[in-house]
Amino acid sequence: MTDTIVIGAGLAGLGAALRLAQGGQTVTLLTHGLGGLQLGQGTIDVLGYDDQPVDRPFDALPAFVAGHPDHPYARFTPSQVKAAVDWLAELIPDQLVAGDGANHPVPTALGAMRPTYLVQPSMVWPHPTTVAVVGPRQLRDFYPTLVAANLERTAGVTATAYHIDLPARPGEADSAPVVYATALDDPAFLKRFAGLTAKVIGKEDAVLLPGVLGHRTNACARLAEALGRPVVEAHLAPPSIPGLRLNEALTALATSLRVRVILGSKVTGFEAAGGRVAAVTLHQAGRDQVYAADQFVYAPGGFESGALELDSYGHVTEALFGLPVLGADREDLITGDFWADQALFATGVGVDAAMRPLAGATPAYDNLYVAGGLLAGAVRWTEKSGDGIAVTSAVAAADAILRGE
């Protein structure tokens, strides 16, 4: 009954499942746990840094790829990447602001401006001259004084820090972000929050608040209205509430397109015959269960989700299919310098244009496709390229399947 099985529920897995379901396929999504969307910032990075901050990622891609010939982006033209990212933005227009080719600067939890491509409406930087940075004392991990001081250096603004006292729940001294975001979903609480904020701030052009402005509601828009000026959400340390919102929006869309999601079991084995993967084994409660399909998209992330493993002898392996890992045979996989580039991070699986993993020069299996963090050649978190790679490779794999390649 299943045309394609997708493994993994990060941006790559969800993206592939959505694209295939839109294309009319019956899709089953197998995932051990939730994916990494809420560990990110709830934005979509395409290319943030090529040593220096990047302003227009698609224009910067040709030079970047020339310098990184083994990078996943080397498989795509800039317009392919742009089309994939635009497709994602159109899927969830309430959550993502359509891109215009330029990166947005977004303030981090430390008050640095980070370049990213797609932002949520609550993150559009209004290029203010003066900013009020406001944080409730009863929320974990947001320090207005630190943020304001750094913003003055990184964003060329005059920033002033303010604190308010408003526990998310009576007696709670250090709420988790999700608790605070849920409290702000309540109109009465939001009104008190806006009132206290209005009382402390001055005449600043804009207000920067921690990224907890509503879990299920758009608290940011309501606060902007109440405060009469733009309100911006700053990133926090994980869990990212904006990331949670993206994850929930994409997952809800997938289930509405009848993607069958099986959460909580790990794929631990597979069966292959005649150069094709026939089925995978899911380690379910009580027993292992075999799931067959015509095609398989493997989107398990990288080291961070256990898809790549490093043993004590320095061997890097891909955990499920035993696919060859590019760059794994280098002597200098890890250097002692913490800040240096680690060759280990760029290891991963090589693919052809249809995203089929390669064993030598030919696809390992005719009907197996790889997307996202498993791909070799990128250091996603320093380049700020992981989301773009995930979406573009997911779309490429899904389109190859839909074309019958």
Place this chain on the structure above:
Amino acid sequence: MFEPTSHEHNVLARASLDQCVKCTICETQCPVMAVTPAFSGPKFVGPQAERYRHGLSVDHSLDYCSSCGTCTLVCPQGVQIAELNSVARAAMKKDHMPLRDQLISRTTLMGKAMHPVAPIANGVLGFAPARWAMEKVVGIHRKAAMPTARSQTFSAWWKKHTPATPPTRGKVVFFHGCAGEYFEVETSRKTVEVLEHIGFEVVVPKQGCCGLPMQSNGIFDAARDHVKKLSAALDVEPGTPIIASAASCAGMLKHEAREIMGVDDPALVTVGARVRDVSEFLLALAEQGELPLDFTPLDLTVPYHAPCQLKGQGMGKPALELLRLIPGLTVIDAEATCCGIAGTYGLKKEKYAVGQAVGKPLFDKVREINPQLAVCDTETCRWQIAAATGAQVVHPVWLLHKAYGLE
């Protein structure tokens, strides 16, 4: 403290906590932490506090964990968070188990006591002063959902029952659970009738309680005895599937007894691998093209809630897929985390309000989608949803039974 050789001690010492990368994904999904500051959340109480326990609890907010298992389900690193917490709670409560927790975990006892005097028992439970006394004396909240006793047990029905049609395919063993014997008699009967209708010969061995309510209250020794006895009882007709209409009890046999209580019993391993939730079994048949699809259309829209202990089995939501095969029937996944009952958690007077707050998003969905009728695979969750919304809440097999024209 407890013996150094016991499972409690071993698990506390050798937990999977080192796999935790502090991503906080579990915190964002915990339904209890979302509604009360009394519980400091699965990451703190689980992999974090575990480091300091050395067999003793360091954080009594642990008692507010409902053991719904959502954290384990969503953790991408395979940390057994809920299991750790269940074991730690059992250790914490070991020497001072409240009488209330011992009473409410004996479903069979309740059933045995209530069914011969069903009208009277139901009357007492519906009588406000009696419930007030129960809350004061025993600690069961006066508004908590209580099961309705039936005058006829499932066994009594089964003894007199003959299949409507002779079997045309193999045998299956039926596991009804203790609620299915005394309270959810209709669900048990309908499951048997559906299985027989599609050609199976149903075998029903004499069976007792799986021990789940005791386990979730931390009464491990008694729970272990029960699950072992049940495994021995169900270990008949080797190789045939064991079909369960009680989704959480199926979870107990499949994995919880081993993963939470360390029950090491060969019959449990065999039985655990043979158990299928009835929807899981029927959906697998459908996928092989072996399920008759001659359904009468049901012109209905119903909300569906997948109970935590069903989701915890890591097989998705089979009832959702299965019911969608019935023409005319629109099944909407309520997409709620938990109904708030979590076995017996939501009955307790100090946790009742937490349970109601946990269930609120689900109750709102039910009222919005169909305030008359909802679908859910587990009995205690059905009672909870019904009490909160006033809707009739049925097991998925009820709709199949109707669509097969078996009324």
